[in-house]
Amino acid sequence: MNASEGVAPAIESILAAADERGGGDRRLSVAARSLPAALAAAEEDGRVPVIGEIKPTSPTTDGRRDDDPVALAEALVDGGAAALSVLTEPDHFGGSPDALRQVRETVSVPVLRKDFIRREEQLDVVEADAVLLIAQFVDDLAGLVTAARERGFQPLVEVHSRAELDDALSAGAGIVGINNRDLARLDVDLSTFEELAPHAPEDVTLVAESGIASEEDAARMRRAGADGLLVGSALMAGDVAANTERLVGAER
Numbered sequence: 001m002n003a004s005e006g007v008a009p010a011i012e013s014i015l016a017a018a019d020e021r022g023g024g025d026r027r028l029s030v031a032a033r034s035l036p037a038a039l040a041a042a043e044e045d046g047r048v049p050v051i052g053e054i055k056p057t058s059p060t061t062d063g064r065r066d067d068d069p070v071a072l073a074e075a076l077v078d079g080g081a082a083a084l085s086v087l088t089e090p091d092h093f094g095g096s097p098d099a100l101r102q103v104r105e106t107v108s109v110p111v112l113r114k115d116f117i118r119r120e121e122q123l124d125v126v127e128a129d130a131v132l133l134i135a136q137f138v139d140d141l142a143g144l145v146t147a148a149r150e151r152g153f154q155p156l157v158e159v160h161s162r163a164e165l166d167d168a169l170s171a172g173a174g175i176v177g178i179n180n181r182d183l184a185r186l187d188v189d190l191s192t193f194e195e196l197a198p199h200a201p202e203d204v205t206l207v208a209e210s211g212i213a214s215e216e217d218a219a220r221m222r223r224a225g226a227d228g229l230l231v232g233s234a235l236m237a238g239d240v241a242a243n244t245e246r247l248v249g250a251e252r
């Protein structure tokens with residue numbers, strides 16, 4: 001199936017732009033900070049393991065958050081985020097590889113590169129500790145998982161269905177993000193994580209992605225087995241450090 005078949009028009013446009021973007025001019029070799037270890041360490045010291053996302057805008061966001069990405073990163077870490085995610089997609093999310101580079105130079109927590117990577121050479125655009133690979137949008141998932149690992153990245157494979165979860169596991173993913181956002185309709189339903197999480201093996205690091213807005217949402221995803229929560233919009237609206245602190249302190 002063509003990756004853009006049956007998806008929202010915004011996604012078609014995102015994928016068309018991704019296909020136009022080039023790669024890096026040399027193969028990267030990264031000494032990654034461990035994302036699973038950072039999530040486990042947060043849990044050990046009583047924090048909800050939040051991956052705080054620097055997300056200037058998106059197709060489902062009203063307005064933009066154009067603050068200095070380094071200041072946003074510092075606020076997320078001050079609020080207790082275990083790790084960060086930085087959008088590098090420029091056309092629909094207002095991100096940039098340079099923002100990620102600056103953030104990773106500033107913080108000591110692991111940083112996930114959030115983009116729509118379709119081809120191996122696109123891995124070589126910027127160093128990060130982890131890279132997002134979206135199962136639905138990658139033709140050779142196992143090949144890209146291997147290519148990411150060969151460069152030192154930790155691949156986080158995003159899924160939204162049981163079939164994609166099986167594909168991610170067959171491709172050897174050790175970190176799986178279950179996206180509560182349906183990329184065909186762009187709506188969010190937290191029960192997606194609850195339905196898929198029981199089908200993942202114990203040794204996989206499971207990240208609940210999207211639509212986590214309140215302490216109750218965070219607690220719900222943790223009860224359903226999330227080892228980490230990827231949160232963007234709810235942290236970007238208003239006081240970033242205070243928003244992060246609130247979710248990091250949510251009870252199970």
Ligand SMILES: O=C(O)c1ccccc1NCC(=O)[C@H](O)[C@H](O)COP(=O)(O)O
Nearest residue numbers: 058059060209210211212230231232233
């Ligand atoms: O967030 C969007 O509007 C969006 C639209 C189309 C494709 C992907 C999109 N988001 C990417 C993400 O994965 C989220 O930024 C991330 O999971 C955080 O979600 P949220 O906490 O709901 O901002």
